[in-house]
């Protein structure tokens with residue numbers, strides 16, 4: 001199926017409307033100011049000289065590109081002259097920074113004109129190109145203006161003349177994937193077959209032997225590699241180049257890279273019909289979701305090179321779970337959902353959206369998490385580590401030295417509508433729930449719901465003439481019991497791949513009512529996840545809950561919950577932007593009997609305590625402090 005055309009979807013109310021509105025009215029301008037103040041925008045003006053402040057970084061272009069893309073999606077539904085003028089002014093500078101032969105990279109232009117294309121493993125030229133291509137396509141589709149699109153086609157033509165399997169070209173591929181999926185977008189926008197072929201080349205060349213990265217190091221000894229002291233490079237699995245994707249058994253390496261890559265692989269598979277590539281995507285998705293993903297949908301468990309490490313290694317306090325990686329998972333899963341029609345991809349997408357992504361941005365839209373741990377002891381975090389990557393942060397930051405996440409979340413939030421629905425001819429699939437309207441071939445679907453807080457979703461069907469089509473509704477994997485009625489009566493749905501499919505002649509005013517039973521569920525991790533053994537996490541629907549110091553005091557690890565205990569679900573429109581929190585009881589290990597000792601003979605004694613759990617995505621929006629997702633379970637073995 002095809003993703004919904006963004007111009008045909010409006011997010012009309014509820015949770016997502018609040019978040020998307022703040023993104024449009026606050027985040028976009030906040031990020032513009034950061035891009036300006038940190039020198040990112042000015043780098044394209046090529047005025048920077050050695051010794052000046054704001055020394056350019058080799059992937060700054062991507063931050064600017066993602067912001068342009070975010071503005072473009074926003075302009076689709078909310079035309080705004082001022083935003084367009086700001087973007088056009090940036091495009092003026094980008095245009096001036098393009099070389100005669102089409103090459104375009106502000107870092108190499110101002111830092112070293114002689115070194116381009118010499119260090120693909122590290123230097124991100126193809127990654128930045130990919131982001132600029134995505135921005136160009138989005139801006140063209142939003143405004144009809146093709147200047148950036150033409151700039152990027154010239155650049156793509158240049159790249160196509162430099163890379164490829166043909167004699168005389170470099171047989172290289174990027175050290176950070178992204179261009180694969182971007183070239184497919186450029187192909188879709190322009191119809192130029194060579195962009196699709198180049199993408200397929202990048203996808204299938206990766207990981208072949210002899211390694212291009214070895215050859216590049218031999219050709220230019222001394223180029224920057226991560227492990228410079230030893231003169232060696234990172235293992236190529238870091239960049240998914242240890243084997244061709246079709247031979248990879250597990251999802252490896254840097255998590256954002258891996259998931260951007262798989263998004264591109266899925267795109268190429270979908271268009272070319274290559275089953276080997278699709279099977280690789282399915283296999284690596286299975287490994288990720290069954291063995292390497294946090295309950296929040298976050299991925300990339302290890303701060304050291306921001307990577308997937310090994311099966312069942314999911315530490316909570318040191319979780320990296322970069323916001324960008326959860327976003328990349330949405331990119332990948334939405335593609336797989338459209339290609340295969342399997343609702344499990346929708347489940348993973350929804351999980352990441354409601355948890356590991358939205359934790360990445362403050363409720364007021366001005367501050368961001370880069371990494372998203374599942375447990376925090378605020379005192380253990382050194383202030384100085386907060387300044388840059390803040391991989392153990394407990395306070396969101398206004399910006400980062402490495403600022404990939406803020407504009408990434410902005411572009412996702414301003415394009416959210418396109419993930420809600422998919423189409424195939426007259427058939428429509430509802431992938432995500434949230435108040436919204438979707439126009440398609442003379443049909444209008446209007447969703448009204450307070451999901452994820454409320455269990456009911458109503459979908460009103462409007463059309464001028466009765467219309468036969470299939471409406472498919474995703475029945476989330478977390479949902480054990482649901483009901484569907486049409487106009488208040490029984491509904492004959494067929495179930496397939498996680499969707500309830502209703503095929504009939506629809507009349508104006510027909511209304512589907514979905515009721516998803518949403519009890520509070522105590523989740524348990526696979527016993528091999530040593531970090532979570534003996535613990536439970538609270539979930540309700542797609543929302544993961546956590547405890548915060550603000551509500552529950554310090555030393556959250558001393559709390560135990562009885563799995564059989566019930567929790568009250570309390571919806572509070574004033575609390576944390578309006579959400580449902582959970583209220584119940586726990587048992588706190590008593591501190592008595594220790595006197596002045598750190599240790600004493602074992603005798604677990606507890607004191608009952610009331611606790612309040614809030615949606616994980618909303619933590620650290622009040623007084624930042626300790627936080628915990630996996631809570632001790634008070635069980636007695638049978």
Ligand code: FUB
Pocket residue numbers: 059176256257306322324402404
């Ligand atoms: O390297 C470019 C981006 O910066 C990556 O995708 C993020 O993980 C961050 O390292």
Ligand code: ZN
Pocket residue numbers: 322323324325370403404405406408
């Ligand atoms: Zn990021």
